[in-house]
Amino acid sequence: MGTANSSPGRSETATAAILCHGLAKFYGEVRAVDGLDLEVRYGECFGLLGPNGAGKTTTIEILEGLTAPDAGDVRVLGRRWGTHERELRGRLGISLQETRFSDKLTVFETLDLFRSLYPRGREPEQLLADLSLEEKRDARVGKLSGGQRQRLAVACALAGDPEILFLDEPTTGLDPQSRHQLWDKMESFRAAGRTVLLTTHYMEEAERLCDRVAVVDHGKIIAQGSPAELVAGLRAPHIVEFASEPALSAEDLKALPGVRDCRRRDDRWFVSVAALVDAVPALLSRLDRGGSRLLSLSTHRATLEDVFISLTGRELRDE
Amino acid sequence: MSSRRPPLYALTRARVLEFIREPEAVFWVFAFPVIMALVLGFAFRDHAPERLPIGVAGEAGLRQLGGAPLTSSALKTVPFATLEEGLRALRTGKIALLIENREPLVYHFDPTRPDARLARLEVDDAIQRAAGRKDPVERREVPMHEKGSRYIDFLLPGILGLNLMGTGIWGIGFGIVNARLKKTLKLMTATPMRKSEYLLAQIFSRFVFLVLEIAVILLFGVLAFGVPIRGSLMLLLLTALLGSLSFAGLGLLVAARAQTLEAASGLMNFVMVPMWLLSGVFFSAERFPKAAQPLIQALPLTALNDALRAVMLEGKGLPAITGQLLLLAAWGLVTFAIALKIFRWQ
Numbered sequence: 001m002g003t004a005n006s007s008p009g010r011s012e013t014a015t016a017a018i019l020c021h022g023l024a025k026f027y028g029e030v031r032a033v034d035g036l037d038l039e040v041r042y043g044e045c046f047g048l049l050g051p052n053g054a055g056k057t058t059t060i061e062i063l064e065g066l067t068a069p070d071a072g073d074v075r076v077l078g079r080r081w082g083t084h085e086r087e088l089r090g091r092l093g094i095s096l097q098e099t100r101f102s103d104k105l106t107v108f109e110t111l112d113l114f115r116s117l118y119p120r121g122r123e124p125e126q127l128l129a130d131l132s133l134e135e136k137r138d139a140r141v142g143k144l145s146g147g148q149r150q151r152l153a154v155a156c157a158l159a160g161d162p163e164i165l166f167l168d169e170p171t172t173g174l175d176p177q178s179r180h181q182l183w184d185k186m187e188s189f190r191a192a193g194r195t196v197l198l199t200t201h202y203m204e205e206a207e208r209l210c211d212r213v214a215v216v217d218h219g220k221i222i223a224q225g226s227p228a229e230l231v232a233g234l235r236a237p238h239i240v241e242f243a244s245e246p247a248l249s250a251e252d253l254k255a256l257p258g259v260r261d262c263r264r265r266d267d268r269w270f271v272s273v274a275a276l277v278d279a280v281p282a283l284l285s286r287l288d289r290g291g292s293r294l295l296s297l298s299t300h301r302a303t304l305e306d307v308f309i310s311l312t313g314r315e316l317r318d319e
Numbered sequence: 320m321s322s323r324r325p326p327l328y329a330l331t332r333a334r335v336l337e338f339i340r341e342p343e344a345v346f347w348v349f350a351f352p353v354i355m356a357l358v359l360g361f362a363f364r365d366h367a368p369e370r371l372p373i374g375v376a377g378e379a380g381l382r383q384l385g386g387a388p389l390t391s392s393a394l395k396t397v398p399f400a401t402l403e404e405g406l407r408a409l410r411t412g413k414i415a416l417l418i419e420n421r422e423p424l425v426y427h428f429d430p431t432r433p434d435a436r437l438a439r440l441e442v443d444d445a446i447q448r449a450a451g452r453k454d455p456v457e458r459r460e461v462p463m464h465e466k467g468s469r470y471i472d473f474l475l476p477g478i479l480g481l482n483l484m485g486t487g488i489w490g491i492g493f494g495i496v497n498a499r500l501k502k503t504l505k506l507m508t509a510t511p512m513r514k515s516e517y518l519l520a521q522i523f524s525r526f527v528f529l530v531l532e533i534a535v536i537l538l539f540g541v542l543a544f545g546v547p548i549r550g551s552l553m554l555l556l557l558t559a560l561l562g563s564l565s566f567a568g569l570g571l572l573v574a575a576r577a578q579t580l581e582a583a584s585g586l587m588n589f590v591m592v593p594m595w596l597l598s599g600v601f602f603s604a605e606r607f608p609k610a611a612q613p614l615i616q617a618l619p620l621t622a623l624n625d626a627l628r629a630v631m632l633e634g635k636g637l638p639a640i641t642g643q644l645l646l647l648a649a650w651g652l653v654t655f656a657i658a659l660k661i662f663r664w665q
Contacts, residue, residue: 096505
C-alpha cells in the first residue's frame with residue numbers, strides 16, 4: 001500500500017478500470033444479481049441503466065466493495081477488494097443512494113470531515129467551488145435543498161480526488177435545474193480524464209452523460225454499448241408519434257410497411273418504424289382512406305427508452 | 320495538504336459539534352442531574368426530629384406531673400379535660416401516650432407501636448429526672464450533623480455516576496443507531512477511514528464533555544448543599560474518566576447491531592435499569608442479599624459509585640480504589656473490543 005502502488009494501474013490491467021465476471025448475489029429466493037459481466041474502461045463514463053429493482057444498486061455496491069457477492073470476480077483498478085481494500089478506498093469516490101449527512105454540521109464542516117479521512121485529496125474550499133456550494137459554506141446540512149444535498153454528496157465523494165467516481169442514482173428526485181447542474185459537474189470530472197460509473201433510470205441522463213451503457217434487467221445485462229449503438233441496433237430506429245380523430249387501431253398500424261411495434265399513451269400512438277420514407281406516406285394515406293382527421297404528427301429518432309421497451313416489452317420509468 | 324487533520328480528531332470534533340447543537344441532549348446531560356439532586360436533596364434534607372405528641376389527663380393538669388413540670392425537647396404535650404377524651408385521642412393515634420395524672424402516675428400506651436415505646440421512655444425519663452433522679456453513669460452525647468454523612472452527601476456521587484452512565488450509553492448508542500439509519504455509517508466505511516477510529520471518536524467525544532459534566536454536578540453539590548470533596552480532584556476525574564469509558568463501551572456494544580431506535584432503546588434499558596436499581600445510586604448496594612453481592616459488585620456503576628464516594632466522602636487515595644478502577648477499565652476495553660468485532664456498518 002505504499003505510494004509507489006497508488007498511481008493508476010493501467011499497465012497491469014490493460015484498459016479496464018472496473019472488471020467483473022459472473023457476478024451473482026441472492027437474497028433468499030431473489031436473484032438480485034444473476035451472472036453479470038462488466039468492463040468499465042479508464043476515462044469513460046459508464047451507466048448502469050434499468051428500472052427500480054433491476055439489481056443496479058446491488059451491482060454497484062458489490063463493485064464498491066460494500067456488499068460481498070455470492071459468486072463472481074471483481075477487480076477495481078486491477079485490485080481485488082479482499083486484498084487491497086484500504087488502498088482502493090483511498091482511490092475511489094463513492095456516493096450512495098439516499099445518504100443523509102448529519103443535519104447539525106455545516107456544509108464546510110462535512111466536507112472538512114470527509115477530506116480528513118483521505119490521505120490525499122481536494123481541499124474543502126476547492127470542493128465548495130467545484131460543486132457551486134460556496135454560498136452554502138456555513139449553512140447547516142439540514143437546511144439544504146435536495147439538489148444542494150446531492151451536490152454535497154458528490155463533493156464528499158470527490159474529497160479524496162478519486163480515480164473512479166461511483167454514483168448511485170445521483171439525480172433521482174431532483175428538479176430539472178438541479179439535475180442539469182449536477183450533470184455539468186460530472187461532465188467536467190470526466191473531462192479531466194477520470195472514470196465514472198453511475199446507475200440511473202433516467203434515459204436522458206444516460207444519453208447525455210454516458211459513453212457506454214449497460215441495460216440491466218432482472219440482475220442481468222441485456223444490452224451493452226454506446227447509446228448511439230444501442231439505438232442503431234434497433235430494427236426500428238424511428239418513432240412516429242401521432243393522434244387522429246377517430247383513432248386507428250393497432251391492427252391498422254401493424255399492417256403499414258416497416259412498422260415494427262406500436263404503443264398507445266392516452267390519445268397518442270407511438271409507432272416504431274424502420275424507415276420514415278416508407279411509413280409516413282403510408283400512414284397518411286391510411287388516415288385519408290379511413291376519413292380520419294390528423295390532429296398531430298411528429299417523428300423522432302429512437303432513444304434508450306425505446307431500446308428498453310423493445311428489449312423488455314416494458315417501459316423503464318416506473319410511474 | 321498541510322491542513323489535513325488526523326481522522327480521529329476530525330471525527331471527534333464532528334461528534335462534539337453535533338452534540339452541542341442538539342439542545343435536548345445538552346439539557347439531559349447538564350440540567351437533568353442538577354434538577355434531580357435538587358429535588359432529592361430537599362426531600363431528604365436534615366430537619367429537627369419531630370416532637371412526639373403525648374396527652375395528659377387529670378385535674379392537676381399540665382406541668383405538675385409527679386410534683387415537677389414536664390420538660391423534654393422530644394415531646395409535645397396535649398392536655399385533656401377527661402380521661403375518656405384522652406383515651407379516644409390515643410386510640411385514634413393522635414397521641415403516642417396518655418398520662419393519667421394521679422397518684423401513682425398511669426401511662427396508657429400501645430407497646431407494639433415504636434413511637435409509643437419511645438414516648439414511654441422519653442416521658443418517664445423526663446419525669447423521673449425532674450423529680451430529682453440522679454444518673455449513676457456519666458455519659459456524653461455527640462449528635463451526627465456532620466457534612467459528609469448526610470443523605471445528600473451519599474446521593475450526589477451516585478447521581479454523578481448515574482449521569483455518566485446515562486450520557487455514555489444513551490449519547491453513544493443513539494448517535495450510532497441514527498448514523499446507521501441515515502446510512503452515514505455505510506458511507507463512512509466507503510472512505511479509507513479505520514473503523515476503530517470511528518468508534519474511538521465516539522468515546523473521545525464523551526470525554527470532551529466529561530470535565531464540564533462533572534464540574535456542573537460537583538459545583539452544584541458544593542454550593543447548594545455544601546457536599547464535601549475530601550479526596551483529590553484529579554483522582555476523582557480519573558475515576559469519572561474510567562467510568563465514562565466503561566459506559567461508552569457498553570453504549571457501543573448496545574448499538575453495535577441495533578437496526579432501529581426502538582431496538583436500541585430496549586437494549587439500553589435492559590442494560591441500565593438493573594444498574595439504576597442495584598448499583599447503590601439512591602441507597603447502599605450492600606443492602607441487597609449477600610448472595611447477590613458478587614454480581615452487584617461486578618457492575619460498572621457499582622464500582623464507579625463506590626470509587627466516587629470513597630474519594631469524595633472519605634478522602635481515599637488511589638490504592639483504596641485500584642480494584643474498582645481496574646474493573647471499570649476492563650469493562651471499557653472488553654466491550655469496545657466486542658463492539659468493534661460485531662459492529663454492523665450497514
